[in-house]
Amino acid sequence: MSPLSNIKQNVVASDGSTGAGAGRQLHSSALKSLPRDMIALSDYSAEQIAGLIESAVYFKHKAKHEGQAFHPDQPLKGKTIGLIFSKRSTRTRVASETSAAYLGGHALFLGKDDIQLGVNETLRDSAQVISSMVDGIFARVGPHRDITTLAKYSSVPVINALCEENHPTQILADLMTIWEVFGKRRPNANGILDVFRGLRLAWVGDANNIAFETIATMPKCGISVNMCSPAGYPIPEYVRNLAEAGAKTTDAQVKYFSDPIEAVNGADIIVTDTWVSMGQEDEKAQRMRDFEGYQVSKEMAQKGNANKDWIFMHCLPRKPEEVTDEVFYSDRSVVFQEAENRKWTTIATFNALLGNKSN
Incomplete structure (x- = not known):
């Protein structure tokens, strides 16, 4: 059984x-x-x-x-x-x-x-x-x-x-964490997908495998995605197509930005990841320049008018340039809950x- x-x-x-x-x-x-x-x-x-x-x-x-x-x-x-x-x-x-x-x-x-x-x-x-x-x-x-x-x-x-x-198992853990947080805030929701419906996630960082899996998965589960990466770091067309197809089934939105302040507008969840993945060490200096201004901070959320109860997620390991300690170790951060999941x-x-x- x-x-x-x-x-x-x-x-x-x-x-x-x-x-x-x-x-x-x-x-x-x-x-x-x-x-x-x-x-x-x-x-x-x-x-x-x-x-x-x-x-x-x-x-x-x-x-x-x-x-x-x-x-x-x-x-x-x-x-x-x-x-x-x-x-x-x-x-x-x-x-x-x-x-x-x-x-x-x-x-x-x-x-x-x-x-x-x-x-x-x-x-x-x-x-x-x-x-x-x-x-x-x-x-x-x-x-x-x-x-x-x-x-x-x-x-x-x-x-x-x-x-x-x-990275499918990571995004499953992310979704589970989102449900744990927002399920308590939506006690009358009729199931997991109903909890997700209407939420907005802002991705502020590299257009990498975690970003691809996020944008291809979240919209079909009802979560709108604001995808923000610097010019020169685009989301591939096939991933965009998957995102748009999923969004059509739930009326979620998928938007693209290069300005992090604009991207976090209305966000319930702000997510980032490493700017330099394994195998990209030779690109570090250039990437640090390209991602200037992308560090997630309380100031970014305030300027961008994120929702008042926004939470922060990161799949780890985290580097200080990606998110301030003030956010990473705050009550808004669910990174260790996310890791356990x-x-x-x-x-x-x-x-x-x-x-x-x-x-």
Whole structure:
């Protein structure tokens, strides 16, 4: 029996109650029709995304409020998840290993110095070999083609733990955090997607993989997006098209800016990320010049007329030039809650895509 079937009328809230904006409309049935792989959330419907968040909320509640250290049914019992990491990681590695353990499975870490991935063996060959010995692959790679190649030739589900174009588990954690905050402010909302409807997120920073996943996912869930990046750092046309298609289904808005003050106007959520990603170290000096004026601060929010109860999010690790300490360590900041939710959404994803079907 699915653990979600135990939720009667409401999704449990992060504080242990069953109200708090949890709503009454559930989307757990949408988890029965998920794609085999999770490459990008653009492949998932809003209802499927909501179902994963509901599942994550449930697992967090059971662990933190009812003391459930491990899933009683052990849906990954006897299963191994291959964790292929070609880039270093903190949150993603901790979240994935603890998630596998919570569900009764075994996480096999395969770092870039441990295997021949794309070095002395092709990705195709590695995918076929590794997938013949594990029950799922969670891969943190570089180019987008690496994750799609792994999925194409793998005989087991592949979950994208990060690539240069996408980071789906991060955005699931972001959405879960947004629900936890705004669900309490909207106690009469009828479900997770109803909590999201009408919110506005301002992205102030680089046009990177987190930005791509954000703008391709949030509008179809009902969240309007103000996307702000400097001239010369555009959002690709295909990502814009995904954003516009999603917005049409919910009446959300997608707007583009280069002036951060304009971008935060009316924002409920202000988000930024690193300006210099791994592999871009040689560009740091130029990027520091290009992103001058992009540091998120209380002054920026005030000048731009952000909504009075705006919150700040960042996927971490954070550097001081991206956001002031005054914001980062303030009551408006939910960055550590957001980081923790990487675990709960990874548990939900592992359970849905890799768990025993009887659980």
